[in-house]
Amino acid sequence: MTEPAPSFELLPGAAESPVLLHVPHSARAVPDDVRKGILLDDAALERELDHITDSHTERIAGRAAGRAGLTPWRFVNRLSRLVVDPERFPDEREEMLAVGMGAVYTRTTHRDALRAADTDPGPLVERYFRPYARAMTEAVAGRLAATGRAVVIDVHSYPSEPLPYELHGAGPRPPVCLGTDPFHTPPELREAAREAFAGCGETGLDSPFSGTYVPLEYYGRDRRVSALMVEIRRDTYMAEPGGPAGPGLDRLAAALAALVDAVQVSGGSTPAGQRPGRVRGRWA
Numbered sequence: 001m002t003e004p005a006p007s008f009e010l011l012p013g014a015a016e017s018p019v020l021l022h023v024p025h026s027a028r029a030v031p032d033d034v035r036k037g038i039l040l041d042d043a044a045l046e047r048e049l050d051h052i053t054d055s056h057t058e059r060i061a062g063r064a065a066g067r068a069g070l071t072p073w074r075f076v077n078r079l080s081r082l083v084v085d086p087e088r089f090p091d092e093r094e095e096m097l098a099v100g101m102g103a104v105y106t107r108t109t110h111r112d113a114l115r116a117a118d119t120d121p122g123p124l125v126e127r128y129f130r131p132y133a134r135a136m137t138e139a140v141a142g143r144l145a146a147t148g149r150a151v152v153i154d155v156h157s158y159p160s161e162p163l164p165y166e167l168h169g170a171g172p173r174p175p176v177c178l179g180t181d182p183f184h185t186p187p188e189l190r191e192a193a194r195e196a197f198a199g200c201g202e203t204g205l206d207s208p209f210s211g212t213y214v215p216l217e218y219y220g221r222d223r224r225v226s227a228l229m230v231e232i233r234r235d236t237y238m239a240e241p242g243g244p245a246g247p248g249l250d251r252l253a254a255a256l257a258a259l260v261d262a263v264q265v266s267g268g269s270t271p272a273g274q275r276p277g278r279v280r281g282r283w284a
Contacts, residue, residue, distance in 0.1 A: 007078050007079045007083075008079075008086075008131075009075070009078060010073065011065075013072045014071045014072075016147060017070045017071060017147070017264060018143050018146075018147040018151050019072035019143075019263055019264060020074070020150060020153070021065065021073070021075070021155055021260070022075050022152055022155065022213055023058050023077065024054075024081070024086050024154070024213070025052075025054040025057065025077065026054050026058040026155075027079055027080050028049045028080050030045075030080050034082075034083050037119065038114060038115060039114060039115060039116070040114065046242075047241075048109065048114070049080060050242025051109040052080075053080065053081070053242060054156050054157040055242055055243075055245075059245065060249060060252050060253045061074055061253075061256065063249070063250065064253045064256035064260060065257075068260040068264075070264050072260050073139065073143065083124065085101070085103055085104075086132045087154075088103040090103040090129055090130075096165075100114070103125055103129050104121035104125065106119055107165070111165060136213075137217050140152065140215055144222075148224065149224045150225045150226070151189070151227070151263050152212065153229075153230060153256075153263075154228070154229040156231045157232045157237075157238075158177070158208065158209060159240060159241065160235040170208075172204050172207045173207070173208055174202040174203060174204035175197075175200055175236045176201065176202070176204070176231070176232055176236075177206070177207060177231035177232075178190060178193050178206070178228060179231060180228065180229075181211055181214070183219075184212055184219070184223075184225060184227040185226065185227060185228055186226055189228050189263065190228065192259055193230065196256070196258040197255045199251065199255065200236065200252055201236065208231075209231050212228060230256065232252055236248045237251075
């Protein structure tokens with residue numbers, strides 16, 4: 001597998017759109033030199049990619065962007081999260097280090113060895129993680145400069161049955177899980193999402209995954225930046241673990257487009273008096 005160029009991409013939307021659809025986990029590409037540090041054979045690596053990749057989420061975001069009345073901006077990771085996971089802390093703050101899945105994974109979804117336990121994450125963090133974080137920070141800054149606000153909607157998916165790596169997999173697994181942050185997710189954004197996805201089945205909050213992605217430069221500091229994570233249960237739109245998409249994909253894309261439209265029409269900001277909580281992805 002070879003490295004695409006670039007390793008991430010900002011796809012422009014309408015100049016007046018405040019929305020940034022963030023798609024961090026949809027790719028399967030692993031550069032050849034990174035592949036050399038992965039212990040799995042080719043067949044096992046493909047199986048791991050089936051489990052860990054948020055398959056088809058780029059398609060969902062792309063179709064939603066095409067349906068929206070005002071085209072949102074999109075920030076898409078072009079590399080697998082097995083290279084680096086841009087939504088982890090790159091240091092001891094990351095709780096997923098407990099299962100070997102910090103910014104640079106050393107364990108698989110089934111807790112088997114992915115890389116040597118003594119792998120130094122530093123080179124991959126410097127090469128891939130920090131440039132990604134800087135570019136996301138700049139993308140948010142661009143929406144703030146152009147529109148006075150930024151709305152980051154994180155587009156993810158998750159398996160219908162919990163995988164061994166999940167730290168909080170015992171809770172509800174609704175068709176659509178909305179990850180929220182007490183500082184950056186205003187009630188009107190949360191309720192707009194509930195309404196938009198009402199036709200896709202039950203919508204739950206913060207289970208099995210919680211939090212949002214906000215660059216640290218803005219996290220807990222700038223109420224003009226609002227954020228929501230949309231976690232879609234995979235059996236609602238694809239064959240698990242890594243199979244083709246089905247008709248549910250279009251329904252979900254339409255729902256995401258409805259959310260984008262609602263956000264762009266409503267404006268609004270985070271109510272005062274809320275305190276910051278844990279952010280899901282976050283380095284600047």
